[in-house]
Amino acid sequence: MRRCRYRLCCLLLGAVLVTSSCGEPEVPEEGLTGGWTTAGCEFSRRPATVTMGGRILPATPPALEAAMARIDAGGRADHAGSYAGLEVDQERVRAIVYRVPSAAFDDFIRLSAEDTCIVVRDAAHSLAELAGWNDRIVADLDAWQANGVRISSVAARHDGVGVEIGTRDVERARSAMPQRYGRSAPLIFVEQGPVIPLGEPGVPTAPQPGG
Template identity: 75%
Template sequence: MRRDRYRLRLLLLGVVLMTSACDEPALPMPGLTGGWTTAGCEFSRPAETVNVGGRILPATPAPLAAAIARIDAGGRADHAASYAGLEVDQQHVRAIVYRVPSAEFDDFIRFSAENTCVVVRDAVHSLTELTAWHDRIVADLAAWTAAGVHISSVVARHDGTAVEIGTPDVDLARIELPRGYGRAAPLTFVEQGPVLPMAVPNTP
């Protein structure tokens, strides 16, 4: 009995040593979920406009435009696994950034925003992931046309939800493309007529 207990202790000790010797894989730290805003959103700012040919149009203030440029460049270069895209809300003088939650990218957004207002929202897919799907579908356009599915446009949505397929054959595309790419492919479909080439203007 004592010999069996001794063997059991040695076996358990070996398991502990093996477990401690194997390094756990480093996992990216997720950021806040559900959305958050930078400190600059605590202050209200009047919307800016610009006169273009007698028309008053909304304009993006220079500090916000600079913050957007920093976030977009850094998102594409150093945080591609998280960054999905952004949009400008000129009426409320703010930017809306979509990203797969990432603590590192969240810190970068806070630093890059400075005193401007940036709203951060969750995304399911990064721009890198959707771009890969976009490029794959564009490469297959001729094959889909030959199969009877006419695709007018392919766009990776800036909110990270899906690749948007514009087609006059929505019902057919909803069946055939998931069949070809798998049900998990991040695709959404909208009705859109065929793309028509612009007419060549007449020379007077």
């Protein structure tokens, strides 16, 4: 009987992150081909906020949210071999797109960004590739349970690093699963107990500086 339906298949498609800002232009980071930024990153912007329940919370400006939606939709539809996912950095009023290097997708990002700030970073795997691995592992959940590997969650990471597998049996999973899927399978193992069922999955947020 299949009981694992909590956070499984929780593909973080179009992930959004939040970090703090000093209002300075982004410095490109080294990567497979080097990171780069759109022209909109040359300008500093005041972070947007929203008041909820008497608390002031960070928010994503409509223009940036629209640019992210265009990039996410186009990445999945027309650039699936490159697009890995994205985040939003609300404090610095920018989005971060992860992609397997592709000149065509980079041109699409520049066009879709308009005057917003988009930071582009390299990814090892596309979302489409990781989704395939995710589905394969989920299909094998009962078999792994029978073999003593208790898997709590399976999620394709939005940064394209791999498929993250939460399990109470990390060492056993790390030894057994590559034997089934191959040593080159992009699997990341993290220790995790039973997962409480979630509602609608949210969008990830970027870690705060120093966190």
